[in-house]
Amino acid sequence: MTKEPASDLFAARFNDAGFAVLAFDHRRCGESGGAPRQIVRLDEQVADRHAAIECATGLPDVDPDRISVWGFSLVGGHVFRVAADHPRLACAIAQTPVVDGRALAPHALRSITRLSALRLFGRGVADALGGLVGRPPLLVPTAGPRGVVASLTTPDAMDGDRALDPDRRHANGSRRSPHGSPCRSAATGPAAMPPGSGAPCWSSSATRTRAHSPAQPSGPPGTRLSPKRFT
Numbered sequence: 001m002t003k004e005p006a007s008d009l010f011a012a013r014f015n016d017a018g019f020a021v022l023a024f025d026h027r028r029c030g031e032s033g034g035a036p037r038q039i040v041r042l043d044e045q046v047a048d049r050h051a052a053i054e055c056a057t058g059l060p061d062v063d064p065d066r067i068s069v070w071g072f073s074l075v076g077g078h079v080f081r082v083a084a085d086h087p088r089l090a091c092a093i094a095q096t097p098v099v100d101g102r103a104l105a106p107h108a109l110r111s112i113t114r115l116s117a118l119r120l121f122g123r124g125v126a127d128a129l130g131g132l133v134g135r136p137p138l139l140v141p142t143a144g145p146r147g148v149v150a151s152l153t154t155p156d157a158m159d160g161d162r163a164l165d166p167d168r169r170h171a172n173g174s175r176r177s178p179h180g181s182p183c184r185s186a187a188t189g190p191a192a193m194p195p196g197s198g199a200p201c202w203s204s205s206a207t208r209t210r211a212h213s214p215a216q217p218s219g220p221p222g223t224r225l226s227p228k229r230f231t
Contacts, residue, residue: 002030005165010070022056024048036137045075049082053089066090073160074098111146111154119149 003011003023011021026045028034049069057064068091071079076097083092098104109117120140127138143157144150150157 004030005169009164010072014070020059020062022052022059024052024055036131038137038139040074042078046078046081049078050085053082053086064088068092070095072096108152108154111152111157113147116147116149116153123149 002025007023011023014021025032026040026048028037028039049071053067053069056062056067065088067089069079069082069086069089070093071077072095076094077099079092079094079097080099083089112120123138123140130136130138141148141150143152143161145158146153146155
């Protein structure tokens with residue numbers, strides 16, 4: 001999941017309601033750096049959330065005691081872990097979070113055909129094996145109609161895609177998922193770091209755009225956080 005198309009629509013609504021919003025891409029996704037691309041590792045994404053909170057606390061006009069976290073779907077599940085580690089947060093909002101894969105899997109499997117399930121499994125095995133020798137990830141669409149090879153083929157899977165990107169402005173790899181992401185090793189690419197190190201935080205308004213460089217967590221080079229602050 002990237003900030004476009006996803007959190008940008010929500011960020012605009014929050015901003016209209018008077019909230020400052022910091023949106024960012026997790027490492028190896030969207031505009032953030034890191035390789036191999038589009039690999040999802042849950043612990044790393046939680047660490048990215050911690051780095052984003054640290055980034056926000058250093059921004060001007062931001063009250064560190066009034067920071068909240070928000071996320072939906074997979075990232076909504078991260079919210080619980082992040083909130084548990086940050087008792088100073090004003091609130092935490094998890095919208096339709098993914099919190100129990102075992103409970104979710106049976107529902108998702110009911111909507112996949114046997115042939116597409118076998119093809120998805122086969123490509124996942126090939127992706128995991130390819131990762132061991134440094135090959136780039138094999139990708140599939142995040143959502144698709146029943147019968148195709150995709151991560152989600154439930155009846156409502158395409159509804160989310162259409163709602164997040166109604167004009168199809170981001171119909172590219174940003175909404176494709178690695179087959180074997182739980183099996184892939186981050187060691188196949190450059191060393192990754194907690195994102196935010198040296199990253200610019202962009203503050204934009206209707207009349208101007210300027211860059212801030214707040215204090216960031218330090219770490220080895222390899223990943224750049226690309227946050228977008230709506231103020």
